[in-house]
Amino acid sequence: MYPQSPSTAIRLTVLAGLLLLAGCDKIPGLGPDPRVAQRDAEAKAIGGACRHALRGLEDCYTLNPKAAKASVFAGWKEMDAYMRENKIEGTPSVLTKAEKPEPRKGSSNTEIETETRDPASSRSRS
Secondary structure (H helix, E strand, O other): OOOOOHHHHHHHHHHHHHHHHOOOOOOOOOOOOHHHHHHHHHHHHHHHHHHHOOOOHHHHHHHOOOOOHHHHHHHHHHHHHHHHHOOOOOOOOOOOOOOOOOOOOOOOHHHHHHHHOOHHHHHHHO
């Protein structure tokens, strides 16, 4: 048998370590970032919802500027294939501007103060 040089032993050790770690994706820092995967899944869901709502891709991109366009398109395309395969009709969405509720009559600050005031203190003033 030939004597092994130190560099060969190091190479074999490194190779054995790499083979052990080759199938391991649970080590923190080595896998994909979960936040990126979540954003991708959300963008695909947005695309699917846009297709189901009978919106075009351009409208979907305009309404969701922060979503990744490639993922939105992938979700839209998947939903389109699913709807065609299962003969599902889309439901058009109605976009309306959210109106602010008007303040109720008689809801002034003085009314709130009288409600929060201690009843014993109001008796002593009368």
